[in-house]
Amino acid sequence: MATIETRQDEMIEFLRTLRQVRQFAPGEIPDDQLRAILNVGRWSGSASNKQPWQLIVVRDHDTLQRLADASQTAKHVAGASAAIVIVLDGASKTTETFDEGRLTERLMLAAKVFGIVAGVGWAGDADHARQVRSLLGIPEGKTVRAIVALGYPATSAPGGHGGRKPFDEVVAFGHYNGSAPRE
Template identity: 25%
Template sequence: MIEELLRSRRSVRRFKPDPVPAEVVERLLDLAVTAPSASNKQPWRFVVVERRATIDEMAAAVRAARARIEAAIPEGSREAVAAYGEYFTRFERAPVVVVPIHRPLPLLSTLADGRLDDADASAVAQMERDSALVGTSLALMNLLLAAHAEGLGASAMTGPLIARAEIARILGVPPGWDIVAVVPLGYPDEVPAATERKSAAKVTRTIR
């Protein structure tokens, strides 16, 4: 069951215009927040965007950032970069866009209060940041799988974060919180082909 779910999930980027009932979105988020998190601090929040004008505004911000970035790319690579950048706005036709955000928990760094040497201070700060990001990413994976189990399509997207600051402003993300990804959600209007994976054996090193 879990194997079938994991193996059949695909990133969906084309959606039917049909709205997703609010209770379905709520159920998916209820499942998302069953994820584990460091010290069970649940460092996540979710911004659910259903308003078409807001999704359009987010997409426009990503296009503007893309145009700025593409203008800085040398002529020879610009076409390839433009094709890649097409994927950054693939959330815009979804009826719902979920934006998971996270906040680091500066517990050790606050207690140590500047008394750590640079190496330990940097390791502690990174641990605190990454813990929140990892926990929220696990909740995001739950969301993708729960959506798939429900017959919905979804995709994690970080490409749109080239416009991170603009999207945070559009969504009113509070200071101290950071966007993890943009997640379009809707009834699939495509059956994406299976994607290749390197075998686990190829990407694993076992220390015995």
């Protein structure tokens, strides 16, 4: 029987090992799982609890292809089983950007529960955003940037590119560049 410590270790490892995946194998995501992922997403915290978003679910393969074609950096969306396009109210550039990051990460983590991998595509330039807007009927004034592509990992899919900076380079204790206390 798993001890509480083992369970905690497993959960921390589950969170730590979330990676970006861009190569997908075919396969439809069950409706109930997609709904569960979206439900986790819509419970994300946001500044002043404004929840300044609409999540557009795209499952049609032709539309996924068009979303990919519009961009230089989101080509992987074409091979996804579904994509969630995050539309922000456009009222605040700063807080909505933060809110969008929280929402994106939650969607990715919730997907991972079902063995579904995810890759963010960024409609960062004005032309890409305009094409996404036109494709999905998103009104002017709304912000559209993050497209979360969801699917099943291709067997050849690498588990993310690169590692991370060492712990001691990233984490400081007590003050800027402060070292960890001695054991």
